[in-house]
Amino acid sequence: MNEPAELDLPVEGGTLRVLRFGRGPRIALAAHGITGSGMSFRAVARRLPDEWSLFAPDLRGRGGSAGNPGPYGLDRHALDLCRLAEHLGAGGPVALAGHSMGAYIALRAAARGPELFDRLLLVDGGLPLPVPPGADLDAVLDDTLGPALARLGRTFGTDGAYVDFFRAHPALGPHWNADIERYVRYDLTGPRGARRSKAREEAVRHDGRDLLTSADLFAADLTRLSVPALLLHAPLGMLGQEPPMLRASVVERWTGRSSCLPAELIEGSNHYTILLGAPAKTVAERFAALGG
Template identity: 65%
Template sequence: MNKPVELDLPVDGGTLRVLRFGDGPRVAVAAHGITASGMSVSGGARHLPDDWSLFAVDLRGRGGSTGTPGPYGIEQHAADICAAAERWGGGGEVALTGQSMGAYVALRAAVRRPGLFSRLLLIDGGLPLPFPEGADPDAVLDATLGPAIARLAMTYPDEAAYVDFFQAHPALGPYWSEDIEAYVRYDLMGPAGELRSRAREEAVRQDGRELLTQNAEFAKNVVELTVPAHLLYAPRGLFDAAPGMLPEPLVRQFAEHLTVEEVPDCNHYTILMGEAAGVVAGRLGG
């Protein structure tokens, strides 16, 4: 179930690329991380039962949707996710999931259109991130996502050089797999000798600012949830070191509004693209 069919979803301003994994009658829709693409869910999709189809949306400015114009932002991405659920949900129950930034997108979609979704699975995201009052969002983004943002402006002579760049990442290289490599290679575009990431920096920065400055809105969204929701979180973060993106005190603060589960021995990326992907599939398709 790890080789997707590429589909197009008409939306305001153009079309979005959607990757369909599987061909079963039960439907799930997924939203990815801030510089990622729908290919990031391929490991989890492979573990889903045969009666599932997983529709992973390439959000505006990423993957096969790199040329789809804005507006960007959590609200727009949530509307696009709802459009995918309407298009392929067949009027039935749709399971919704998102990882990292995609968890915030999925959370917003579930709050705005609860009737579309039967359950919500948040993966290492969705809870309000602490943001110092008066801080510059772009400076915070550069401090936390510096290497991920820097690669968006870089060019690479060939695919092997891009793979080498990712293999040097401390949270990915030690856990390298076919799923991670497929995700990395899918992200490339451009002519030979000048390959670059499909993720657009302007989209990443706009979405990143909202992730940092809308923490009160995200907290409100969690409290407002009416769709049954489950949170999976990793003990290690962006660089494979503890604490994770969602530290334990933050998780406990919101545990009365959704069920929570720490996935052992994984980081922010390998919770979805490593051996832990089987846990994700079990919670989504269970």
């Protein structure tokens, strides 16, 4: 597979680094997870039909957009997606997808500018998550994100040491492949002997707290969806085991009450491999067919 083209596209206050996969005329826009990058969509993009181009931005505070100024927050990211859709979709609406935190951002963007999008694919995210009143939000993030968040405060002596850190991740190591390794290596920055993740911890924590306290906003967005939408969800969570990111009771509540949001469980996947492993083929097929 050819490596993606790296573009700098305009948003409010600057530009975002955007990875373009493919050269076809049909345009897709995809938002990544809380500590990820646009490279997380490499496996999905490769499996889209030839007539597609998938544009995957590095969100503010991550990847090639790590130096972009704040404020952060899901509304700011959703506005960025709308600006990119306006830029890319000069010939009409674009397809929209999001994974994990990116699914919540995509949902907000679709609610904010439904005329910009012709479909919405939520991948293991986008549904309101119950958080106990008075919970320590940073502690919830630490417990939920685990190694993905822990790496942001560390440096690594070599690129190989950083890759090995991810190989030890229980949701990734047993399923290691070229797409996962490319995703990991794209995230590296820093001088020799002190390599680190491009993702900025302050951006991740700000966005994570915003996600945990915005359940009412997501609920309102879901009830007024006006574009064809689909939820794909994994049976295993961020550590490759139960519970999943989206518990069955949460999925049943929101897909049962909204005819605008059917759901499909992608067997044999966890929160990461649904996008980075063999299930990416199913994600690409469902995305291309949605709304057709």
